[in-house]
Amino acid sequence: xxxxxxxxxxxxxxxxxxxxxxxxxxxxxxxxxxxxxxxxxxxxxxxxxxxxxxxxxxxxxxxxxxxxxxxxxxxxxxxxxxxxxxxxxxxxxxxxxxxxxxxxxxxxxxxxxxxxxxxxxxxxxxxxxxxxxxxxxxxxxxxxxxxxxxxxxxxxxxxxxxxxxxxxxxxxxxxxxxxxxxxxxxxxxxxxxxxxxxxxxxxxxxxxxxxxxxxxxxxxxxxxxxxxxxxxxxxxxxxxxxxxxxxxxxxxxxxxxxxxxxxx
Numbered sequence: 001x002x003x004x005x006x007x008x009x010x011x012x013x014x015x016x017x018x019x020x021x022x023x024x025x026x027x028x029x030x031x032x033x034x035x036x037x038x039x040x041x042x043x044x045x046x047x048x049x050x051x052x053x054x055x056x057x058x059x060x061x062x063x064x065x066x067x068x069x070x071x072x073x074x075x076x077x078x079x080x081x082x083x084x085x086x087x088x089x090x091x092x093x094x095x096x097x098x099x100x101x102x103x104x105x106x107x108x109x110x111x112x113x114x115x116x117x118x119x120x121x122x123x124x125x126x127x128x129x130x131x132x133x134x135x136x137x138x139x140x141x142x143x144x145x146x147x148x149x150x151x152x153x154x155x156x157x158x159x160x161x162x163x164x165x166x167x168x169x170x171x172x173x174x175x176x177x178x179x180x181x182x183x184x185x186x187x188x189x190x191x192x193x194x195x196x197x198x199x200x201x202x203x204x205x206x207x208x209x210x211x212x213x214x215x216x217x218x219x220x221x222x223x224x225x226x227x228x229x230x231x232x233x234x235x236x237x238x239x240x241x242x243x244x245x246x247x248x249x250x251x252x253x254x255x256x257x258x259x260x261x262x263x264x
Contacts, residue, residue: 066128066153066174067128067129067130067153070127070128070129070131070132071129071130071131071132073129073250074108074109074129074131074132074135075131078248078249079109079111079135079139079248080108080109080248080249080250081108081109081111081171081247081248081250081251082111082246082247082248082250083109083111083114083139084111084115084247085111085112085115085116086111086112086170086171086200086247087243087245088170088198088200088257088259089112089115089168089170089198089200090115092198092237092259092261093115093116093119093198095166095196095198095236095261095263096116096121096165096166096196096198097165097166097194097195097196098120099120099121099122100121100122100164100165100166100195101121101122101123101124101163101164101165101166102116102121102122102123102124102164102165102166102167102168103123103124103125103163103164103166103167103168103190104116104123104124104125104126104167104168104170105126105154105167105168105169105170105172105183105187106126106127106128106154106169106172106174107125107126107127107132107136107149107168108127108129108132108136109132109135109136109139110125110132110135110136110137110139110140110147110149111139111247112125112168112170113125113136113140113147113149113168114136114139114140114143114145114147116168117140117143117145117146117147118143118145121166123146123147123148124147124148124149124150124164125147125148125149125150126149126150126151126152126157127149127151127152128151128152128153130151133149133151136149137149154172154175154179154182154183154186155179155182159186159189159190160190161189161190162189162190162191162192162193163190163192164190164191164192164195165191165192165194165195165196166191166195166196166197166198167187167190167191167195167196167197167198168198168199169183169187169197169198169199169200170198170199170200171200171201171202171212171213171251172199172201173201173202173213173214173219173220173221174214174219175219176216176218176219177218180219180229181229184229184230188230188232188233188264191264192264193264194263194264195263195264196236196261196262196263196264197230197233197260197261197262197263197264198259198260198261199226199259199260199261199262200257200258200259200260201213201220201221201257201258202214202220202221202255202256202257202258203220203221203222203240203256203257203258204217204220204222204256205242205256206220206255206256206257207220208256209253209254209255209256211245211251211252211253211254211255212245212247212250212251212252212253212255213251213255221258222258223238223240223258226238226258226260230260230262232264233262233263233264234262234263234264235260235261235262236261236262236263237259237260237261238258238259238260238261238262239258239259239260240257240258241257241258241259242254242255242256242257243255243257245257
């Protein structure tokens with residue numbers, strides 16, 4: 001027989017989908033479909049639904065775990081990475097158009113966003129940790145500057161294409177390769193023409209020092225990787241180097257670093 005009935009999809013609300021949609025999805029449009037085939041379509045559709053649901057739950061759990069992790073790290077009264085700005089950012093801040101709008105990615109407790117606001121930039125910043133955002137707002141208030149903070153991760157942040165004169169991405173190496181690819185693409189899209197990205201991270205050699213940063217080598221940066229990731233931009237400086245750094249207790253000691261300044 002030719003199916004003309006409505007197929008009841010296995011969703012929470014048992015939403016109905018036209019059988020034509022399902023037949024087309026499974027390559028059966030315009031063909032006779034018997035009961036066995038209909039059951040097969042139902043089974044396949046159910047599997048797809050469950051797999052999609054499982055992926056959604058997994059992503060949600062990962063996000064909750066990440067927020068909990070960083071809330072724990074930022075829970076104390078002290079500032080994990082200190083209140084002074086990152087050295088690479090401070091030494092290259094003049095690359096940002098003076099007085100422009102700047103975004104601080106995964107800004108943590110606010111040391112870099114507050115520094116930029118003190119220099120007269122209009123600053124937006126976000127972080128996944130509510131504990132960090134609370135401390136960042138307090139730091140901005142005591143420094144008598146205004147920063148617009150948003151509680152968000154890199155995927156949920158309200159990115160605005162072509163909106164920023166500058167982006168600061170300092171030690172954002174929580175990101176695995178897939179998230180890093182999405183984050184870097186959104187950073188590039190968010191820059192205005194002529195906008196500048198200032199980025200710093202650790203290289204794989206940092207695994208020998210263990211004075212900060214991730215333990216997963218896939219999260220670390222190489223010169224070739226950054227050149228490839230930002231190939232459409234114009235590099236002003238790309239430097240692989242080592243230095244003694246003291247940024248609170250989170251980054252302290254001899255470190256294998258890489259810094260990038262690049263313009264759209």
